[in-house]
Amino acid sequence: xxxxxxxxxxxxxxxxxxxxxxxxxxxxxxxxxxxxxxxxxxxxxxxxxxxxxxxxxxxxxxxxxxxxxxxxxxxxxxxxxxxxxxxxxxxxxxxxxxxxxxxxxxxxxxxxxxxxxxxxxxxxxxxxxxxxxxxxxxxxxxxxxxxxxxxxxxxxxxxxxxxxxxxxxxxxxxxxxxxxxxxxxxxxxxxxxxxxxxxxxxxxxxxxxxxxxxxxxxxxxxxxxxxxxxxxxxxxxxxxxxxxxxxxxxxxxxxxxxxxxxxxxxxxxxxxxxxxxxxxxxxxxxxxxxxxxxxxxxxxxxxxxxxxxxxxxxxxxxxxxxxxxxxxxxxxxxxxxxxxxxxxxxxxxxxxxxxxxxxxxxxxxxxxxxxxxxxxxxxxxxxxxxx
Amino acid sequence: xxxxxxxxxxxxxxxxxxxxxxxxxxxxxxxxxxxxxxxxxxxxxxxxxxxxxxxxxxxxxxxxxxxxxxxxxxxxxxxxxxxxxx
Numbered sequence: 001x002x003x004x005x006x007x008x009x010x011x012x013x014x015x016x017x018x019x020x021x022x023x024x025x026x027x028x029x030x031x032x033x034x035x036x037x038x039x040x041x042x043x044x045x046x047x048x049x050x051x052x053x054x055x056x057x058x059x060x061x062x063x064x065x066x067x068x069x070x071x072x073x074x075x076x077x078x079x080x081x082x083x084x085x086x087x088x089x090x091x092x093x094x095x096x097x098x099x100x101x102x103x104x105x106x107x108x109x110x111x112x113x114x115x116x117x118x119x120x121x122x123x124x125x126x127x128x129x130x131x132x133x134x135x136x137x138x139x140x141x142x143x144x145x146x147x148x149x150x151x152x153x154x155x156x157x158x159x160x161x162x163x164x165x166x167x168x169x170x171x172x173x174x175x176x177x178x179x180x181x182x183x184x185x186x187x188x189x190x191x192x193x194x195x196x197x198x199x200x201x202x203x204x205x206x207x208x209x210x211x212x213x214x215x216x217x218x219x220x221x222x223x224x225x226x227x228x229x230x231x232x233x234x235x236x237x238x239x240x241x242x243x244x245x246x247x248x249x250x251x252x253x254x255x256x257x258x259x260x261x262x263x264x265x266x267x268x269x270x271x272x273x274x275x276x277x278x279x280x281x282x283x284x285x286x287x288x289x290x291x292x293x294x295x296x297x298x299x300x301x302x303x304x305x306x307x308x309x310x311x312x313x314x315x316x317x318x319x320x321x322x323x324x325x326x327x328x329x330x331x332x333x334x335x336x337x338x339x340x341x342x343x344x345x346x347x348x349x350x351x352x353x354x355x356x357x358x359x360x361x362x363x364x365x366x367x368x369x370x371x372x373x374x375x376x377x378x379x380x381x382x383x384x385x386x387x
Numbered sequence: 388x389x390x391x392x393x394x395x396x397x398x399x400x401x402x403x404x405x406x407x408x409x410x411x412x413x414x415x416x417x418x419x420x421x422x423x424x425x426x427x428x429x430x431x432x433x434x435x436x437x438x439x440x441x442x443x444x445x446x447x448x449x450x451x452x453x454x455x456x457x458x459x460x461x462x463x464x465x466x467x468x469x470x471x472x473x
Contacts, residue, residue: 022422029452036427036447 007048007074014041015063024057048074104133105164105275105308112170115153120168123150131275131308135161184383185234188221190214191380194243204237214243214378223384234384243378244353249342251335252367256325260290265318273297273310281311290319328366332359335368350376397435404434405455411462414441417455422448430458433470440466 013021022042025032030053035044046054051067058065069075080086107124109117124130127143127150140159147157147168156171188204196212204221208214223237267286272279294317299310326334343352353373360367397403405417416432416439423438424431425448430441446460 019422019425022425026419026422026450026456029454030450031452032448032450034447034449035425037425038427042425 003047003070004073007072007078008070009046009048009051010068010070011044011046011054012041012066013044013058013063015058015061017061018042018063021058021061021063024061025054028053028057030054048078100164100307102134102136103164104129104131104135104166106166106306107131108162108165108167110167110169112172114172115151115170119151120147120154120170123147124168126150129166135166138166183236185223185386186237186381186383187219187223188237188239188241188379189382190216190218190220190241190243190378192216192243192245192247192378194245194378196241196243196378197375198240198242200240202238202240204235204239206239208241220379234386237381239379240377241379242375244373244375245378247372247374249339249370249372250367251338251342251370252365253331253335253338254365255328255331256323256364258321258323260319261322261324262292263318263320267316267318269314269316271312271314273308273312275308278312286316288316288318290321291316292319293317328361331366332368335366339368339370347372347374350374402435404437404439406439406465408462408465411443412459414458414462414465415455416458417453419454419456422456427460432456436469438468438470440464440468442466 015021018037018040022035022037030050031047032050033045035042037043048069055065055067057063107121107130109120112120121130124143124147127146129138129143138159144157144159147170148154153172154170155173158169160167160169193215194213196208196210196214199206199208199210201221204223205225207219207222214220220241221237221239223235225233225235227233265288267288269286270281272281294315295312296315297310297312300307339357351374353375355373356371358369358371360369402418404419405415407415409415416434419432419434421433422431423433424440427446428442428444430439430446430448432439432441441458441462442464443460443462446458446462449457449459451457
């Protein structure tokens with residue numbers, strides 16, 4: 001390590017007065033290592049700083065000296081001492097490190113659920129705390145109190161510094177839950193024309209049993225019961241009546257219609273983001289009449305830490321309104337995709353026992369009629385009108 | 388009479404040859420005045436009234452500007468020879 005810093009030079013000396021030379025080095029107190037004489041040649045190592053003195057003594061004593069410097073850190077630095085770019089870069093890195101260690105690089109908000117990050121950030125911004133603010137300028141106690149006063153939904157706020165990040169911890173006010181009016185007297189009626197498969201009554205009186213066939217609007221669970229004395233009790237009828245029923249849905253599409261098709265032309269717009277500042281790296285506006293855009297961010301990382309410097313790219317793909325004619329197979333595939341989406345969105349809470357797809361085609365359009373056999377809850381609540 | 392006085396002064400000021408040996412790998416020598424021989428098998432060093440011969444293999448001398456010398460290598464024999472003062 002010492003040699004890496006001071007630089008180490010290997011010397012080989014030959015001549016008549018070799019031992020006088022060795023003793024002269026010893027008397028002049030020059031640090032010399034690994035010295036030995038073999039075949040009339042002195043081999044040794046010295047520090048780079050002693051080289052000039054050793055060369056002078058060797059010259060005085062008529063010693064022929066050859067030198068070789070090992071590749072050490074100091075040798076590398078000495079070799080590059082004229083490279084001002086490197087020095088400048090080093091100074092810039094040091095400067096940037098010092099600068100970024102004294103300012104807020106990122107603000108992290110913890111503990112918020114109903115109050116959005118944006119609200120807290122804008123409140124902090126009003127207090128003069130944002131990305132790029134010097135940590136020394138922040139009055140933590142005052143800012144915490146102000147933040148609490150500015151946002152009503154915050155009960156407590158705390159701030160602390162972690163490296164070059166400002167962590168804002170908040171505790172929100174727990175709102176008193178609203179009284180839910182869930183126990184309104186009601187009946188349960190059938191929503192579909194179905195055959196009852198199973199029944200489960202939680203409140204009220206069951207009106208049909210398993211195996212009965214019911215029509216839409218038929219009462220399944222009665223919310224009004226009468227006891228032996230003629231007293232009427234109102235219930236919020238609840239239960240789970242599973243029925244088997246059928247449903248028919250039509251999906252149709254035209255063979256020829258206008259569709260938005262990509263022309264293949266793309267345009268990339270980049271912006272340099274420095275903290276909250278956005279610098280566009282392009283000229284003009286998006287010249288496409290119809291386009292689809294995709295946005296992605298490439299942040300800069302240093303030792304796996306995300307820096308507040310990034311390049312944001314928006315990629316526009318030009319679309320054109322084109323009238324296209326699809327073949328029967330292509331249109332059918334499009335309609336099947338619609339059927340899949342319908343089932344995923346509307347029939348996810350019931351079981352599909354079977355589906356029958358009938359295809360009807362005209363010159364202009366194709367229609368798929370899907371008849372489902374479904375099994376699911378057929379209950380529908382209906383309020384009891386009371387004076 | 389004069390020699391005895393010189394010896395006492397040398398002893399008082401720690402000017403005598405000091406030798407410290409660590410195993411057979413390292414020998415530290417204090418107050419080395421001159422190097423007589425410095426090969427990889429024999430190092431002859433003049434220290435005060437003594438001429439010290441160190442025999443061994445792959446011997447190397449290290450001078451740390453302390454007026455002494457550090458000999459490293461495989462030391463096999465050390466000879467101490469009194470020499471006439473110059």
